[in-house]
Amino acid sequence: MKKIVIVGGGISGLTSGIFAQKYGFESIVLEKNSVAGGECTGWDRQGSHIDGCVHWLTGTKKDTELYDLWCEVGALDGIDIINLDYYYMFEYDGKKICFYNDYNKLREELLSVSAEDSELIDEFISACKAVESIEMPTSKPMDMMSIIDMMKLGKKMMSGFGAMKKYSAVSCKEFAERFKSPILQKVFRSFMPDNYSISQVMFSYATIVSGNGGIPVGGSKAMAMRMADKYKSLGGQLRLNTSVDEIIIKDGKAVGVKLQNGDIIDADYVISACDANVTLQKLLRGKYVDKQLQPYYDDLENNPLQSNVLVAFAVDGDVSNLPISFIFDSEKYEIAGKTEDRVGMRVYSYDKSLVKNGKTTITSYISQNTQQFDYWKKLYENKEAYKAEKTRIAEEILKRILKHFPELEGRIKIIDVATPATYERYCGAYKGSWMSFMSTPKSKQSQGHNGKIDGIDNFQISGQWIYSPGGLPCAVATGKFAVQRICKAEKIKL
Ligand SMILES: Cc1cc2nc3c(=O)[nH]c(=O)nc-3n(C[C@H](O)[C@H](O)[C@H](O)COP(=O)(O)OP(=O)(O)OC[C@H]3O[C@@H](n4cnc5c(N)ncnc54)[C@H](O)[C@@H]3O)c2cc1C
Incomplete structure (x- = not known):
C-alpha cells in the first residue's frame, strides 16, 4: 500500500x-x-465560545x-444549516438599510433610500443573478478535465462568466461612486476594501441569496x-x-x-x-x-491580502433584538496607522448551540491590509506594547457599541482580541491573511x-x-x- x-x-x-x-x-x-x-x-474564553471562521x-x-x-x-453530517434573512444591515446617518437575502426586498429597500439610483440598483441585482450560475467545479481539477467537460462547464456558467469579467474590472469604490445617494455610496464601500473588485461582493451576496451560503x-x-x-x-x-x-x-x-x-x-x-x-x-x-x-x-498591491483584528465580547442575557450582521458609523478611531469611522458587529444569537451560560458572543472585525500586518508583526515583538494596544482597541470598539446600544451597559465584557499576527502565529498565514489573493x-x-x-x-x-x-x-x-x-x-x- x-x-x-x-x-x-x-x-x-x-x-x-x-x-x-x-x-x-x-x-x-x-x-x-x-x-x-x-x-x-x-x-473558548471565560465560558464563552468564539467562532473564528464561517460567516x-x-x-x-x-x-x-x-x-x-x-x-x-x-x-455537514447530522446538522442543520442556518440561512439568515439578510447579508448585512447598516445604519448610516441614522438610517437603517438592510441588505435582505431576497432580491425584490433588497430592491425595495435600496429604492426607498434613493429612487434616483434605480438603474444602478437594477444593474447590481441583475449582475448578482447572473453570477449565481458560477459554481466551483469540484468533481475533478481543471487539468484533468476533457474538452467535453470544459465545454459543459462553460455552457453552464456562460452568463455568469460575462458578468464576472465585466465587474471584475470595476473596483468597489468605483461602483459605489456611481450612486447618487451618499448613503448608498457608503453602503457599497462597506463590504470590502475600496480597491477590491465589486464582482466579489456580487458573488458573495448572490451565493447567500441563492441559499448556497448557509451556516x-x-x-x-x-x-x-x-x-x-x-x-x-x-x-x-x-x-x-x-x-x-x-x-x-x-x-x-x-x-x-x-x-x-x-x-x-x-x-x-x-x-x-x-x-x-x-x-x-x-x-x-x-x-x-x-x-x-x-x-x-x-x-x-494588485493581488491584495485580507486580514483583520477581531474583538470578541460576551453579553449576558437576551440579545435577540440586536441585528446579527451589523455595521454602523461611529466616532473616528485609529488602528494600525489607519483611521476608521465604522464598527461592524456579528451577533451569534442565531445559533443557540453557541450561546453558553446565558451569554451570547459578539465579534467585531476590523479589516487589515498588508502594511497593517507589518505594523502588528513589529508590535508583537514587544509583548507588553502589543497587549496594551489590543486592549486599547477593544475598549474603543466597546465604547462605540455601548453608545449605539446603551441597553448593553453592565452586560457586556471583552473576552479576547486577535490580530493579523495571531493568524500568522497560529497557522503560518502569510501576512496574517486568511484568504488567498483577492x-x-x-x-x-x-x-x-x-x-x-x-x-x-x-x-x-x-x-x-x-x-x-x-x-x-x-x-x-x-x-x-x-x-x-x-x-x-x-x-x-x-
Ligand atoms: C476570521 C475568519 C473568517 C473566515 N470566514 C470565512 C467564511 O465565512 N467562509 C469561507 O469560506 N472561509 C472563511 N475563512 C477562510 C477559511 O477559514 C480558510 O479559507 C480555510 O480554513 C483555509 O483552509 P486550508 O486548509 O487551506 O488552510 P489552513 O486553515 O491554514 O490550514 C493549514 C494547516 O497547516 C498547519 N501547519 C502550518 N505549518 C505547519 C507545519 N510546519 N507543520 C504542520 N502543520 C502546519 C496549520 O496549523 C493549519 O492547521 C475565514 C477565515 C477567518 C480566519
Missing part, C-alpha cells in the same frame, strides 16, 4: 486525508497545532457539486471536528502537535518529511496543505519557485493551479492559497484534487 504524508490538518489537509483513505492509500496528516481545522476554528459556507445548497463534496468529507449549526470548530472524525473513522492517522520542519526531496522527488523534533517520516507522496508561503519558503527552504503563484506574491481590477486572472511545483515529483501543493480568492470551498476542493492527481499517476480509477 502506497503512503501519502499530508502536511497540515486544516480543511484542505483533512480532505486530502479522507480521499487518500477512500482510494486505498495509507495516510498520515501532520498538524502542528493541538487541534485540527486550521483557520476553520473556534475557541457563510458556500456549498450548503443541495444538488450542487460542492454540497456533495462537503457531505462526502463529513462536514452549519455548531460553527466552524465543530465542522472541522466532524471532518477529523471522518478521517479517523476511515483509518487515517491524525497526528496533532506535530510540526513539519522540511519536505525531503531526493533526486527531484518528494520522499518524506522531517519533523521539528528531527524524526523522519518516509512517504511515496507528500501533499503540503499548509500556507503556500510556509511550504515554499520554510518546508522547501526557498529552493523552488512556484511559477504559478510567484506573480501574485510579486504584486501584492481580486482587483488589476489582478492577475487565475487559470487554476495544477498542484505541481516544477522540479519536484510525487508532490502536491494544496490549500486555499492555490485558488484565488481562497476560502473554505477552495480548501476542500484542492485537498480532493491533490489526491485525484496522485490517483491518476498511480492509474487508480476514480
